[in-house]
Amino acid sequence: MEKILYREGFTAEELPNEVIERIKGVSYKENPHVKLGDLAYLRVRYYDFEHKVQSGELIVARKLAQEVLDILYELFEGGYEIEKIRLVDEYDADDERSMADNNSSAFNYRVVAGTNTISAHSYGRAIDINPLINPYIVGNKVMPANATEYADRDKAFEHKIDRTDLCYCIFRRHGWKWGGDWNNSKDYQHFYKEYDSPLKMAVNKLKRALLR
Template sequence: MVYGRAGDEVYVGDWNGDGEDTLGIRRHPGFQVSIVPVTAADIGASWRPGCPVAPAGLRTVVASHWDDGGNVRTGRVVVAAALAGDVADVLEDLYDARFPIHRMVPVAEYGADDDASMAANNTSAFNCRAVTGGSSFSEHSYGRAIDVNPLVNPYVVGSTVLPPAGAPYADRSRDAAGMIHAGDEVVRAFAARGWSWGGAWSSPKDYQHFSTTGR
């Protein structure tokens, strides 16, 4: 028997108090996305003169996503203008798969503090900063890398785990909400657009990180 539409949640209950159970549905809104120019609030301290990409070369992708509680939220992620369409498509795939993204706001909302953004399990992309453990520009500085649910998908090298509160999730046999595993819907969605996953690196393991360059 088919009842409702694909994606509906079907429930049975006595909705009107007449003593008889009937079918009901919970229908979620469809995926919504827009690609817009960045604002000063979007980039804030995450951009400064001398960064390798000017604000005109960036876009904000405003998109629906599921949160950890099964609610539909609207998030924002700042990426290179040339990649915004691909990112929108990835986010649609993740929405269709009901993959939970805990929070998705520009890192500027954390004063461009990557540690604070990671600790909040915030998914973000553009941030003009040095590569972790080095001095050269990271791929995030070009808007061509995204970190997804970083608390539960930490950066791991030796005994160092970033963010530190993500240490329990260095055990990748776990299956907490928002974790990414080899071959799952997140890895496949990014791979379909030519992005690679830091969780496949030999060392470090950057389970949150996707980029177009493999760096």
């Protein structure tokens, strides 16, 4: 893919060699489902919790690169705060460690916690936002383990993702789904884009254009 120069500080490109070296054997494992060429490397800008501008990096599905740049740019323009955006490889691809540090990330070839199902993160089709404050809850288990104070979603606190939150509104407008809408578990940090048929993609694109 040609490098996308979206806005100042917002770019997408095929995985540079130095990034490939960083992720091989860590977040990227040899597998029959996802090739390195299926992924794209993004640089984005965001506001941290002190509302200072920072630069972050993400790996997402190559086909979603432009769309993710759109979403992150809209969040930036809206002044939305994200504590940090780092590759999960900085945590040895340990999802619990990354979440516990409130790191927002995307690609990580792994299974869904507690299952044998390959996660949407494995395809670069999911992004977790401020995961410490917006934990994954299944039964009485809260992940990350240090997020119990944020498990009660009736409480008011900063950076909470709910259906009124700007992050939720922007992701949903782009056709992404939210783990907070699940019935048997709740993944409040988790936004994901399912595979669509070409016809469905065209219809959804038209719907989003009408909503703008």
